[in-house]
Amino acid sequence: MAALPRSKKRKQSSEDVVAAVEAPAFSAPVQSLEMLSDDEGPEETASDDGQVDEFPEIDGASDSEEEALGDDEDEEDEDEETDKEDFEEADSDDSLDRDIFPKPKTIISDITGQPKRVYPEIEPDYDSDSSTEDTQNRVGDVPMHWYDDLPHVGYDMDGKKVLRPARGDELDKFLSTVEDPSAWTSAFDKTAQMDRPLSAEELDIIRRLYANEVPDAGYNPYEPMTEWFTGKGKEEIMPLSAAPEPKRRWVPSKWEKQKVMKIVRAIRQGRIISSKPKTASKLDFYSIWSEPSTSHAPPLPAPKPRLPTNSESYNPPEEYLPSEAERAEWEALDPEDRERDYLPTKHSALRLVPAYDRFIKERFSRQLDLYLAPRIQRVKLNIDPSTLIPKLPSPQSLKPFPNYKSLKFTHSSRARCISISPDGAWVISGDEGGVVSLWEVNVGREVKRWKFEGKIGALEWCPRLDVSYFVVGVEETLHFVIPPNVPSSIFLLTQSLLAPATLPPAPETPSPVKWVTPPTSSWSPDTAILTVHLPPSSGLPKQITWHRRGDYMASVSSGGTQGGVWMHQITRRHSQAPFKKIRGAVQLVLFHPLKPHFFVATQQYVRIYNLSEQKLLKTLTPGIKWISSMDVHPSGDHLIVGGYDRKLCWFDLELSDKPYKILRYHTRAIRSLAFHPTYPLFASSSDDGAIQVFHSRVYNDLMTDPLIVPLKILRGHTVKDGLGVLQVRWCARQPWLVSGGADGTVGLWCS
């Protein structure tokens, strides 16, 4: 076997090499120096070549068996060569050895006291293998974060610690970058833990990487191709294999043909239609309206934009030009709030008219209107607005009605309540100071004055004509007073009525209301002949109302149980509460003028009770937030209700529970309402200081609606503390009106 002896030989040669390597270690350094100096040029290159080529050869000893399969002769030649070179190398290695293994000095260590060998510092010169890098840190390729907590960053060649270089803070770094011109070409060196300027080669590599070139400067990607097998004279004329050429190389494919034939057949049968020739994509127009249209109604045409007016002209009349104020106002408005989307401007010549900058914007907004805005068809009312005002008879034709203020009677404080005697000759008026004055309607002369404790809440004259007295409601009491200067017959009858000699039998059920008649001896015209004490804590009687016969009287107090409503019978000197319990705070009560019905107005509703049957007849809903006043028509079929929310409701009691008419004309709350007992008139007074007089004609037939005509607004009271005219009352036989105001005046309005 050739392999074995060869390997032996190989071994031998390698041993030789080792010997050769070892041998120079002991040779004199002087000699080697000489050699180096002698053949610097050729020797150097030779030795370098030798080194490069050598090492595989040496390592190759192990895998020589592979190569053994090749030709032995070559091998042997090579061996010889290597041998030769080995010698040469041995020579050259001499110098190497000297560099790698410098002579150590033996010194006594001052730490251990033992002798130790100290090698001289390596001069990193051109020959040394680490000549390119001047790094001291020999820590190797280890993660540098191992040294993060240590003061050093590694070890130098001598095993000494390489201390971490001082690194400033960020500001220092920044300053150094500013100062150092080479800062931008330096990079952080991990092993040295400091910034190092990049070398020219490194910069070149970076540049090449940026330029997408091969980083190696020495690499030439465009080396001329060496043609080994092609080119002139190198064509291979002999086939690579002796296999005969297959038929498919020169016979057309059967399968392809089948496939093509399939398509051809499909085209012939019309299954595949060739794409149509490209026609002009332009729509050709034709007579589209020549055929009759469908029966569909056409959609409504879009509304046309408004045509331009004079102000849009490029040269409008001067009065159309906006003043400075108008211009500022127009500019301050939001564009969508502007009435016109342009400001009129004047140009002296057509050539000076500029482009309209919102042209496209306006076209666009028109299109948005066309497809985004809901359209509503509106009937345009082309009527004179005055035709909307109802045609009513002229007030001049509806005379008499109160027209002007003929008298004025002054109280020291608010004249809250007034009442007129049933014969229409006398007026009593009460104010908040507790003063009740009796005066004549015709001349306004005060005849008598009474003074009561506390406010006067209500006053009412008894409607009977055969007797003459009135009732004054003050704090929790009702005083019955006979006016002076009455004929003696009437006076006697009144006295016997109010202070009879024999008292009627007391009712079975005790009433909390006390009827007290002072002894006849102590009675004088200044004091009340009869006093009714309402139950304690019932408060001020707000309203007193009489039944038309004058026997029954109802009073409404501001507080107390049972809604504060008390019904008093004069002849029997008896009072009773008609309601055990009532929902809501009672504002007002009224007797029906003809029927035994009783109207009770709570805050929002008016209830009608039948007194004889003792049941609720109906509830009226005026829709007023807070009812302030109410009056019933003398016929008893109509009711007017006024509220603090300025509304006046007219109810036709035959018709509905809902108001027949709602009027809202006062600017402030309505305070008082009154129907005239004989004339077709009613009046309302309000906190705005006005009294409104209406004509209200009620027809007997059910078909005709009542006629309501506003007649006159009487102004003359002044508004004081937000209060205007507090009460109005009609004189029974004349179309005269008496009104009491918050300014303390009581006025008489005559026709």
Add this chain to the structure above:
Amino acid sequence: MGRLRAKGKAGAAKAYVTRTSAIKKLQCSLADFRRLCILKGIFPREPRSRKRANKGSSAPTSFYYAKDIAYLAHEPVLKKLREHKAFAKKLSRALGRGEWSDAKNLEDNKPVYRIDHIIKERYPTFIDAVRDIDDALCMVFLFASLPSNARLPPSLIENCSRLAAEWQLYVMHTRALRKTFLSIKGIYYQAEVMDQTVTWLVPYQFTQSIPADVDVRVMLTFLELYQTLLGFVFFKLYTDCSLVYPPPLDVKKDEGGAGVGAFSLQNASQPAPAVAPKPQAVEIDGRKISGKDVRQAIKTMTGADSEINGDVDMQTAESNPMEVDEEFVPQQSTSDPQSTSSLTTLKALTALPQSLTTSLFSPYTLYLSRETPRSIFEFIVRSFGGRIGWPASSGSGSPIDESDESITHVIIDRPLVERTDETPEERERRSRRKYVQPQWVVDCINAGKILLEEPYAQGHTLPPHLSPFGEYEGAYDPTVGLTGQTAEESESEDEDVVLPDEEEAEDGEQVAEKSALRAAAAANDTASLRAAELAAEVAGVDYGTFEKEVRKSRKKSKAPAKDDAEEGEQDMNKMMMSNKQKKLYERMKYSEKKKASERATLAGKKQQLEKQKKRESKAG
């Protein structure tokens, strides 16, 4: 008790659908829905109760009629839009895979929708269509003036300008133009076509740029509809006039900036001369045709179809350039020199029949100075039968030269400059012609008669240009001067203004005079009047001034007194109005008052201006 009804099964809840649910039902994108709505003319409706229509919710939404949406569901365009969506998907996939041939194939077979059926549906009769072309014309004229960019392909702009030119040609041919108004926004034209007034607005010739807050897609969708609509309308209009539609375009003239003149109207009865003399035309060109040329021509022909058309058009136009002009401008045999003066002097001529006013400019030949916009005035003058020429700088195709003898008016918009280097010939020409500013032309046609040229002469301050469309009834009329009464009042006011200055210099006697006059003013009944008269006599006031004073004061006092009584009654009667009526009344009164105040401010301003003018003239 009737049958129970489930909520939301009938009434408004059924009749209206919200936009979101409509889109859901149609299974298309919002953009497609918008496009469909624009094309079909479907717009939102306002239900009487939004809450009821939206199942109890009062959220702000737009509602459509459910039936409208049901019609949309069967729309062929919707089908095409869906196909287009699929096509876009396929195309993007092919492009993503780099299958270029597939992509090209797809692109060739791109689904394209037609909207002629929509035109027929929206406008069942031709009159309906003509009534509704206002917006279409505005848009087409606007886009014809826009520069093309990535969003606006040049073909679109070209088509728009072609449609605009076709409309102008038709209006000129039929003399349909009635009114013109030069506004700050642009030029309003009003024409009468098929007894319908068509008003359109043309921007001044400046480069417009589309602002950022305008959605171009919406505008382009509208434009798509409008182009088709106008195409069909023009086809019908042209064929009804027995003209060929589309009118052939002369490319060479068009490139020369001939504008409307690049198109030529052809009678449909005449055989189109374009086809026959084709080889002849080639010879006229004076070029020898080699094989190379032919090959090159074939190459270009395969490249674009339009170029073929262009070639053909060029030949036709060259064959009859003069015919075109004669069709538009019937030459008047002789222009009566008397007619001008008679026209201007007779005021009754406003009531002349339309036929005369449409040929208003026929006796005249106008020449445009180079700074006047040619497209506007060529259109206006030719629609009223005039002959017009322009310098070459305004575009080619001018039928007359500047030195033409027949020119009667020159429309010039330059300030007057004294020229020293004028040849006698030029001076002579200048004296023969009338130099007027452009507003003269427009005011003439709005007035329906030839106005005096004097106020419109070059360099003069123009009289105000008023809208021919009028305003609402009872609006302020700037043409009416201050009436006699108001003039008198203003005069007396003037006196009042002056009086205080005099008063200072006057002595006690004059003061007594004054007081007597004042007493006269205050006198109401005959007795006091008599007393006042005596007092005036004592003071030395002459009877004339006294009477005047009395009359004035009476006028002042009487009118308001009567009004007061009536108004008070009316005010009271207003109480009896129902709330609804009251609100309606207030609204009407409000608008009335607003109009009145508008009128009053304008009149006041005018008065102020006149006073100022008077003062200036006095001072100057």
